[in-house]
Every structure is written in structure tokens, then in C-alpha cells.
Amino acid sequence: MALYRVYIGNNEYKVEISDHHVAVNGEQEQGHLIPLNELGLYLLRMGSQARELQMHLQGPSTYEVLSGVRRVIARVMKDRGQLRGLVEPQQVGSLNAPMPGMVVNVLVNPGNLVDEGQVVIVLESMKMQMELRAPVSGRVSAIHVRPRDQVEKGKLLVKIEKE
Amino acid sequence: MKVLVANRGEIAVRILRACRELGFASVAVYSDADEEALHTRYADEAVCIGPAAASESYLNMQAVLKAAKNSGAEAIHPGYGFLSENTAFAQAVEEAGLVFIGPRPETIALTGDKLAARKAAREAGLPVLPGPDVPISEEIPVDISNGITFPVLIKAVAGGGGRGIRLARDREELDRMVQAARQEAQAAFGDDTVYLEPLVQQARHIEVQILGDGEGNILCLGERECSIQRRRQKLIEESPAPGLTESARQYLYDSAYRLASCLQYRSLGTVEFLLDVNGQFHFIEVNPRIQVEHPVTEMVTGLDLVSQQLQLAAGLPLRYAQEEITARGWAIEGRVLAEDPDAGFLPATGTVNYLKEPGGPGVRVDSALYLGMQVLADYDSLLAKVICWGEDRNSATQRLRRALDEFQIGGIPTDLEFLSQVVDSQNFISGRADTTYLDHFQFPSREGKEPLEREMALATAMLAHQASLKTGQNGQNCSNQSSPWLTSAWREQMKGNL
Numbered sequence: 001m002a003l004y005r006v007y008i009g010n011n012e013y014k015v016e017i018s019d020h021h022v023a024v025n026g027e028q029e030q031g032h033l034i035p036l037n038e039l040g041l042y043l044l045r046m047g048s049q050a051r052e053l054q055m056h057l058q059g060p061s062t063y064e065v066l067s068g069v070r071r072v073i074a075r076v077m078k079d080r081g082q083l084r085g086l087v088e089p090q091q092v093g094s095l096n097a098p099m100p101g102m103v104v105n106v107l108v109n110p111g112n113l114v115d116e117g118q119v120v121i122v123l124e125s126m127k128m129q130m131e132l133r134a135p136v137s138g139r140v141s142a143i144h145v146r147p148r149d150q151v152e153k154g155k156l157l158v159k160i161e162k163e
Numbered sequence: 164m165k166v167l168v169a170n171r172g173e174i175a176v177r178i179l180r181a182c183r184e185l186g187f188a189s190v191a192v193y194s195d196a197d198e199e200a201l202h203t204r205y206a207d208e209a210v211c212i213g214p215a216a217a218s219e220s221y222l223n224m225q226a227v228l229k230a231a232k233n234s235g236a237e238a239i240h241p242g243y244g245f246l247s248e249n250t251a252f253a254q255a256v257e258e259a260g261l262v263f264i265g266p267r268p269e270t271i272a273l274t275g276d277k278l279a280a281r282k283a284a285r286e287a288g289l290p291v292l293p294g295p296d297v298p299i300s301e302e303i304p305v306d307i308s309n310g311i312t313f314p315v316l317i318k319a320v321a322g323g324g325g326r327g328i329r330l331a332r333d334r335e336e337l338d339r340m341v342q343a344a345r346q347e348a349q350a351a352f353g354d355d356t357v358y359l360e361p362l363v364q365q366a367r368h369i370e371v372q373i374l375g376d377g378e379g380n381i382l383c384l385g386e387r388e389c390s391i392q393r394r395r396q397k398l399i400e401e402s403p404a405p406g407l408t409e410s411a412r413q414y415l416y417d418s419a420y421r422l423a424s425c426l427q428y429r430s431l432g433t434v435e436f437l438l439d440v441n442g443q444f445h446f447i448e449v450n451p452r453i454q455v456e457h458p459v460t461e462m463v464t465g466l467d468l469v470s471q472q473l474q475l476a477a478g479l480p481l482r483y484a485q486e487e488i489t490a491r492g493w494a495i496e497g498r499v500l501a502e503d504p505d506a507g508f509l510p511a512t513g514t515v516n517y518l519k520e521p522g523g524p525g526v527r528v529d530s531a532l533y534l535g536m537q538v539l540a541d542y543d544s545l546l547a548k549v550i551c552w553g554e555d556r557n558s559a560t561q562r563l564r565r566a567l568d569e570f571q572i573g574g575i576p577t578d579l580e581f582l583s584q585v586v587d588s589q590n591f592i593s594g595r596a597d598t599t600y601l602d603h604f605q606f607p608s609r610e611g612k613e614p615l616e617r618e619m620a621l622a623t624a625m626l627a628h629q630a631s632l633k634t635g636q637n638g639q640n641c642s643n644q645s646s647p648w649l650t651s652a653w654r655e656q657m658k659g660n661l
Contacts, residue, residue, distance in 0.1 A: 002631075004624035008616055009505070015624035024621050033625040040517060040573075044622045051615075053622050054517050054573055063626065065619045066517065068568045069580040072616065074623040078631065099509040100540040104350060122346075126501075126510035126544045128394065129347050153512070 007075040093136045093160040097151045101125025105147055106158075112140045114160060121145070121157050138162040164477045166264070167192065167231045168206065170242030171221060173531045173547060174453070175202035178240050181469040187477075190234045192227060194220035196539055201531040208234055215541045221245045224252045228259055238262035238476050244543070247452040248275055248323055264476040265430045266451040267377065273426070274449040277320050278358055281446070287425045289418045289446040292363070298356045303338055312361060317341050319348035320356040323450070325395030327351055330362060363445055365597045366437040368392065369404045370450075371419035372460045374471055376481045377429030383416045384460050384468070385490050387433075388594075391585060393508065393601045398578070399585060400456035401495040402463050404438075405556055405594030415444060422449070431457070431472050437598075455498070458529060458550040462494035492552055493559040497567060497586070499530075499547040501538045503576040510544040513537075517573025521566035525552040525559075528570075538575050546577065556594065560586055 001018040016023040022031045032045040036052075044051045054066040063074045105122040108114055114134040121132040142159040145151060165188040168178045175191060179202060182189040191206030196215035203209045210230035213220035220226065222245055231239055239256050241247035241264070253268040265271070274280050278296045285291045298320055317340050319327025327348035329340035345355040372384040388404035389397045403412070419434040426449075433450040457468050471482065503511040515536045520528045530547030538546065549566050553559030567583045584607055590596045609616070 002628055004627060006620040006623050008620055011616065011620075013617060013620035013624070015621055017624060017628045022621065022625065024617055029621060031621055031625065033622055033629075042622060042626070044618055044625075046618070051618050051622075053619065054519075054571060055622065055626055056516055056573055057630075061627070063623050064516075064573055065623060066571050066573055067615060067619060069570075069583045070615060070619070071573075071576060071580065072619055074619060076623050076627040078627070098506060100512055101510075105346070124350065125540050126542065128510060129350065130509070 003079050005077045007077075008072045093138055093162055094156055095120060095132055095135060095158040095160070097123060097153055097155045097157055098132070099123070099125045099130070100153045101130075101151060103145045103147050103149045103151060103157075104129060106143060106145065108140050108143070108158070110140050110143055113163070114138065114140060123151070132157065134158075134160055136160055136162055164188075164238055164262075164473075165190065165234070165236045166473065167227070167234065167236035167239045168202070168242065169221065169227045169239055169246055170244070171197055171200060171202055171531070171542065172545065173529045174242040174455070176205055176531045177529055178242060178453075178469055178473075179205045181467060181473055184467075185470060185473055187473065190230065190236050192221070192230050194541075196541055200536075201533055210234055215539065217245065217541060224249070224255055227252075228255060231256075231261060232259065236261065238264055238473075240264040240473070240476075241452065243452050243455060244324065248450075250275060262476050264472060266426075266432060267429055270426050270428065271451050274432075274451045275321060275323070277318060277322055277448055280448055283425065284422055284446045284449075287418075287422045289422055290444055292360050292445045292447075294358070294360050296358075298358045299341060303341060311359060314362045314364075316360045316362050317344040317357050318360055319344060319352060319354070320358055321348065321352035321354040323352075323448075325392075327357070328395060363437045363439050365440050365599065366390075366445075367404070367597050368397075368435065369407075369415065369438050369444070370433045370435040371415055372454075372457070372468070373419055373423045373428060373432050373434060374468070374475075374481070375423055375426075375428035375430065375432070376475055377427060379424065379427050380481050381420055381423045381428060382481065382483060382485055382488060383420050383423075384464055384466065384488060386412065386415055387456055387459055389456060390596055390598050391591065391600060392598050397456060397498070398500075398601065399495065399497050399582065399591075400459055401493065401556070401559070402459040403490060403493070411442065411444075418444065418446070422446075430475060431468055455545070455548070456496055458527060458548065459494040459496050462527065462550060462552040463490040463492060464488060465491070492554050493556045494550060494552045495556075495559045495563045495586075496548050496550040497563055497582040498545055498578075499549060499570065499572070499582070500578045501544040501546050501575050502578050504578065504581055505576070508578065508581070510540065511538070511576045512540050513575035515572060515574045517571060519569065519571040520547075521549060521569035523566070523569075525562050526566045527551070532572070546572065546575075560592070 004015045006013040022029050030047045034043040040056045042053045056064045058064045065072050065074050101123045104124045108120050116137045118134045119131040120134050123130050138160040141161045145157050166182050167190040168175050179189050189206040191202050191209040192212045193203040194215050212226035246252040250268050250272040253263045256263040281291050314332045317329045329344040331337040331340040344357050349355040367390040371386050374382045386404050387402045389400045391399035431453050435447045436444045501511045502508040518534045527550040551562040553562050564586050
């Protein structure tokens with residue numbers, strides 16, 4: 001028998017799989033997963049019901065699952081093994097780009113004191129401008145971008161040290 | 164006629180399709196990033212006009228004009244956005260001896276200057292919001308609050324597409340918001356002039372589609388309701404507008420008709436209004452171009468707006484008289500955007516790894532999507548439009564709900580689920596939602612671990628289990644993975660044992 005933990009959003013599901021049965025959070029299920037093609041299309045049959053699912057491996061232990069209008073990212077961990085590919089916790093006081101785009105304006109200089117919530121950077125992506133705010137109050141210790149820079153999602157923009 | 168389409172994405176494909184149906188030769192233009200894009204492949208010819216950044220390609224007038232000249236195009240269709248509302252561009256096109264498929268340059272100039280448009284509308288007898296028809300000076304006078312009632316909107320004179328607009332709730336916020344509006348206006352339009360307009364609270368956005376031949380003949384093609392907006396971007400549109408009395412509707416059409424007549428309007432345009440809680444209409448602006456939401460009008464009138472527009476540009480007369488225009492049934496459009504609902508609906512990028520578009524009766528999809536397409540941050544986030552027709556509002560809505568359910572896009576987060584939540588919501592169903600509805604939209608609770616998510620978790624675990632069996636990590640003997648026998652055995656095992 002194998003035990004998997006699946007994480008979707010904030011929810012955790014414990015799935016037991018053996019040769020003879022499957023169970024979700026301790027409840028037995030009649031589940032058959034039938035691949036319909038080689039492109040990620042599956043049919044999950046549960047008794048007389050069937051659900052069409054599109055599943056793709058997206059990263060280590062991470063699947064994208066589509067059904068109807070629903071699209072989720074499911075992270076799966078075997079037993080108590082390590083969950084790889086999880087987002088690293090953000091460093092306190094660092095402002096990262098929440099989306100790819102272009103830096104329109106940098107409103108602070110290194111050494112400036114900023115308040116939590118103060119607008120620090122203006123970023124533009126897909127014709128939308130967005131004001132990025134300081135995650136904590138403190139002193140700006142480093143600025144990693146300049147106006148007109150193109151940045152990737154997740155790029156460290158500004159570092160703020162708590163005082 | 165040979166038509167160059169100076170746009171990309173779904174609208175470029177939409178226009179190219181009309182060209183093909185009319186037997187017009189077509190030329191697409193594309194940036195380096197769009198070399199493999201659908202519009203590039205769909206046109207008879209395609210010309211590269213520069214690097215990915217729109218400012219150096221789709222907004223580059225000289226590059227577009229050069230592409231037209233070199234390809235021998237006789238007319239340019241600007242689509243929406245990019246150069247579509249650029250007076251200098253329309254002028255340059257006509258000076259180059261080409262047909263600009265849109266209003267005359269002076270009409271674009273007038274409608275592009277929001278204060279001039281207000282003046283023209285007032286003169287044509289339209290209901291215009293009070294307020295001075297002058298921009299705010301560089302230094303905001305301390306006594307500006309004289310004659311202004313808060314909350315007030317600060318709007319870019321050169322505005323459009325919901326950009327360069329800020330709301331100030333009181334005098335204290337005014338300076339900061341004027342500054343922010345100026346900055347966005349400068350970035351978006353190269354002009355930071357702004358003016359003030361009273362905020363109409365709980366307003367619905369209703370607009371009228373017009374089509375003119377430039378010689379005074381105007382067709383009014385009904386209204387659209389576009390109140391479902393987020394960040395001033397329309398998300399769901401429909402035609403007709405729910406709950407309007409016949410007299411209100413007639414007043415709306417007459418107003419739009421009067422303004423279009425005064426302007427001797429040429430080509431397609433939209434006259435936009437706000438409808439307040441007292442049933443009063445207020446003119447806001449004219450959009451001198453084809454609009455994203457034009458298909459809902461096409462579905463209820465049965466007219467192909469782009470085709471009409473192209474035929475007028477080719478010198479043919481208007482094909483219809485006003486009495487021949489009738490609307491039948493109801494149409495609703497949902498905009499499918501590349502946005503991450505788990506990250507505050509920020510624009511998202513990625514590669515489309517799965518695509519299934521909806522079908523069946525009464526469903527139309529306008530998109531430039533294809534499997535393998537890369538969604539880039541360089542352009543706006545519209546992926547597709549789903550437009551559904553029904554005999555009445557309820558059947559059109561139910562059909563949209565069904566079509567959204569069938570629409571699947573893998574590889575990028577989208578607003579598909581959000582659209583279906585909005586369509587399901589009581590306020591939307593009642594037809595009374597105003598433009599602020601989505602600002603305080605109540606997301607339906609998923610009540611913890613609902614059945615679908617549970618099944619998704621189960622399927623994921625089963626797939627991961629299979630993957631681990633296949634790679635032999637579980638100590639199973641699966642070394643010869645390429646053997647067809649093992650593949651079918653694996654299939655059997657999936658069916659039988661799990």
C-alpha cells in the first residue's frame with residue numbers, strides 16, 4: 001500500500017492506494033483512472049459516475065488538473081517524503097515582481113525609510129499599471145531594478161530591512 | 164481590395180476572416196514575438212514590423228505604413244487598441260493614398276479629446292455630465308473644491324480603454340489621485356492632461372453601436388450592456404440591455420443617432436452612456452472603432468459588422484435601411500483572460516499545453532489560441548471571447564454557462580471559473596448589476612473539500628502512483644517501458660485493480 005498526500009490550495013487530501021482499493025481521507029472509493037490518450041486526457045470512473053480530467057506534470061511532484069471551468073495545481077507527496085518544487089518562503093522585507101512586466105517607476109532610493117504599504121515601485125504588464133507596496137516598514141537596503149527594466153515574475157525588486 | 168490588418172490576436176483573426184469571406188486579399192503585420200501567431204499564419208501575406216515591444220512594432224506607424232506600401236495594400240484596418248484611435252496615423256494612412264478603415268481623422272481627433280467630445284455631445288442635445296470643459300491646471304488651485312461634489316473622477320483628456328482614470332473621494336485624496344492619473348495618462352497616451360467629472364454612483368454602462376457611411380446615413384444597431392467590469396475593463400457584455408423600457412431604449416438610440424449625424428459619422432463607432440439609479444442616461448464618450456464586444460450585436464442583429472465596415476471602405480453603399488434592422492433573442496459574451504485568480508487576477512503568462520474550445524448550438528468563439536501558443540507579457544491578456552445566443556436572456560446565460568464549462572485551457576491560469584461564478588450570481592441574473600459589482604463580488608464558498616476537488620486529488624495521486632510504478636521507484640519491475648504489451652498491461656491494471 002502506498003500513501004500520498006495531495007495539496008490543492010489550502011486543502012490536504014490523504015490518498016491510500018493498494019492493489020485492491022483506493023481511499024481518500026479514510027473513505028473507500030471505487031476509483032478507476034483510465035487514460036484516454038497520450039496527451040493527458042483521463043477518465044476517472046467512480047461507480048456509475050465518470051469525470052473527465054486533463055492532467056499534466058508541471059514540475060517536480062506538481063500537476064495541473066483541469067475539469068470543467070476548474071483548474072487547480074495539485075502537489076503530491078508520497079508518504080512522508082519531501083515535497084519538492086514548493087515555493088520558497090519569501091524573505092522578510094523583500095519585494096518581488098508579482099507578474100512579469102516593465103518597471104515604470106521606482107519611487108524610493110537606497111537608504112530611504114519606508115512604511116509598510118507605501119508605494120515603492122510601479123510595474124506595468126499587459127497594459128495594466130500596478131502599484132507595488134512595501135511589505136514591511138524599514139530602510140531600503142537595495143534596489144535591483146531601474147525604470148524601463150523588463151522583469152520576470154518573482155524577480156527581487158527591492159529589499160527592505162526592518163529597523 | 165487588399166487589406167492590411169494592423170493588429171494581432173483575436174481581433175486580427177476576426178478581421179482576416181471577414182476579408183477571406185469577401186474575397187479581399189489580406190496582409191498581416193507581426194512583431195518578432197508573433198512570428199508563429201495565428202493571425203500571422205491566417206493572412207495571405209505577413210510582414211514583420213519590429214521587435215516584441217508594442218511601441219516598436221504594432222504602435223510603430225512608419226513600420227505599418229511601410230508594410231502597407233511594400234505589400235501593395237490599399238486599405239488599413241486598425242482593429243481596436245494600438246493605432247486604432249490615433250489621429251496622426253489615420254491622417255498618414257490617407258495622405259499615403261490608402262483607405263483608413265474607420266472614421267475620418269477629424270472624427271478620431273474629436274472623440275479622442277474627451278472634453279471636445281463632451282462639447283460636441285452637448286451641442287447635439289445629448290445628456291452630458293456637468294463640469295467645466297477645461298482641463299485641470301498644473302497647480303491644483305486650493306479652492307478647486309468649489310463647484311465640485313465628491314466623489315469625483317479624474318480622467319485623462321486623451322483617455323480610453325479605462326486608463327488614466329482615478330477616483331478621489333474627498334479633497335484630501337485629490338492631489339494624489341490627480342498625480343496618479345497624470346502619470347498613467349502620460350505613460351499610456353503621451354499626454355498627461357486630465358479633467359474632472361462627477362462620479363455617477365451605482366451606474367450601469369450602456370452603449371449604442373452605430374454604423375455610418377460618412378455621408379450622413381447612419382444606422383443604429385442596438386445597445387449593449389457592459390456593466391460587468393473589473394479595473395474598468397469590461398468582462399461580460401450583452402445585447403440587449405436588460406430591463407430597459409421601450410421609451411428609454413428609443414431615447415438612447417435617438418441620442419446616439421443625433422451625435423452620429425452631427426459628426427457625419429463614417430464606419431463603426433460606439434456611443435457610451437452611464438445609466439444612473441434614477442433612470443437617467445449620461446453621455447461619457449464615443450469609441451471610434453470596432454469594439455471587443457461587437458459580436459453580441461452581430462448575434463442579435465444577424466449582421467457581420469466587420470464585413471459591413473470593409474464593404475463601406477471599399478466604396479459600396481450601406482446595404483440596409485434602419486427599418487430593416489431588427490434584433491432577435493439575446494446574446495452574451497464572456498472575455499477569457501490570462502489571469503491568475505489565486506494571485507488577485509494579475510496577468511499571467513505561459514504556454515498553452517491543452518486546448519478544448521466549446522461548441523454546440525448558439526456558441527461562437529473568437530480567439531487566436533492554438534495548442535503550444537505562448538502567452539506573453541508584452542500584450543494584453545485577452546485570450547478568447549465566448550459569445551452565446553439564446554432566445555431570451557435566461558437561455559443565453561445558461562448557454563454561456565455551459566460553454567464556459569466546456570472551454571478548457573491548460574498551461575495558463577484563466578478567469579474561466581470566475582466568469583462562471585459571475586454568471587451564476589444572483590445580482591447578475593437579476594440584470595441589475597452596476598459597474599462596481601465586481602469590486603465587492605462575493606465569491607461562492609467552496610465549502611472546504613468539495614467533491615470535484617476531492618476527485619481531482621484522487622486522480623492526481625493515482626497518476627503519481629502510476630508514474631512511480633512506471634519508473635520503477637516503487638521496486639516494481641517495469642524496466643522495459645517502451646514495450647507496447649506493458650503499456651496495455653498498465654492500462655488494464657488501471658481499469659481493473661485500482
